[in-house]
Amino acid sequence: MNRYFNEAIETAPRNQLFHLQSYNLSRTVYHAYNNMPMYRKRMDEAGVKPEDIQSVSDLKKLPFTYKQDLRDNYPYGMFAVPPEELQRIHASSGTTGKQTVVGYTKHDVDIWAECVARALVAAGADENDFVQVCYGYGLFTGGLGLHYGAEKMGATVIPASTGNTARQLTMLQDFKSSIICCTPSYALYLADSLRDLGIPLDSIHLKAGIFGAEPWTENMRREIEERLHIKAYDIYGLSEISGPGVAYDCECQNGMHVNEDHFIIEIIDPITGEVLPDGEQGEVVFTCITKEALPLIRYRTHDIASITHEKCECGRTFVRMTKPCGRSDDMLIIRGVNVFPSQIESVLLSCGNVDPHYMIIVDRVNNTDTLEIQVEVSSANFSDKVRSFEAMAAQISASMQSVLGLSAKITFVEPNTIQRSEGKAKRVIDKRKLI
Ligand code: DLL
16 A cells, blocks of 8 residues: 655655745745736835745745735636636635635646645555545535545545435445545534444444544544544645645644645744744644645635644654644634634624624534524514514525525524623634534
């Protein structure tokens, strides 16, 4: 069994990686300066010229990029290539209204697939494996990301997508899936369903799972491994940088290796922007150094993690990042879907007759995230009949589903019961305890 998809790169000496990264960083900076008006403007304002960036050590001279920049340039204003060179579009949540749109050339899709292929091989996959991809297909990068990666390394893909757990279980049994790709909470939900339906574990053939798209803990890893009798591997990524496969677990399961020939990682203090040393927790920042369509420079992910350059037993020389343990902004990940409280608010207010006093309550019941939105009814409406509340709840819930792609339980509460705040309003109660 191959341990690496691309041994020469994954185990390259650090000094070779440094030169490769420096060369590709310099090329990317020229490409961005010449083809992305926003970067030309930012760099001019900062007094940095492309020729000032000779090596990775010069990276900190460059300004940061934010999710807001993608929003300001919605949908295609940041793309560094003409439309005929684009092969694929994906999107993820923005803070309000519009989505964050990302684009890929053929070359970008190929590289992304290789990054995911490396993750699969590191998790022990080979050509004989049947990979059941239960991430969503569509604008979300999870489904197609894992799909292309599995095809690239020669496995057989079962493009199951999300939902219909009974069907997923039948496929696991009948199609003899040996690797499953889904969110870690869905893996636990599958384990519950197997137990509840009395399906014996030896009727499924899984050996490993590739789990990501939401935060999870070492305890969850152990629980998944014990309950499904598999090895559980983490995979990390975000659409803005490419999608899943920016970093991946190896057999040591002791930090995710960043695909450093394509992405440079920095950990910064989220307040001062200062770069932090190995071992210190801070905000993860990525620079794409081989992307053609959307080569983001020093992109602020808002994920909190730390990195280590210590040698890994697996032989890979790529730096490792810890599991992200939180975010420096208010983004929530509910059933794998990214949502900002501001999006929920704009949907609520667009439904009319609703005051801007609400509380978002997120919980995890039977390994599935739940979302409840408590909405305060205005005194004027309070005397209305129950029936009209039911109709209003149904309308809000339908709007949440269509705009955010998430179902929510809407509960009305009496006027003046949601706590008012003198400072920043507390809008979210997240009861989920990552076990
Ligand atoms: O979630 C890409 C992905 C798909 C990764 C499938 C892994 C598997 P976005 O929808 O853009 O992309 O969301 C990106 O999700 O900034 C993190 O906050 C979170 N996230 C992704 N992977 C992990 C992980 C995909 N392994 C955002 N652990 C990121 C913790 C994760 N958080």
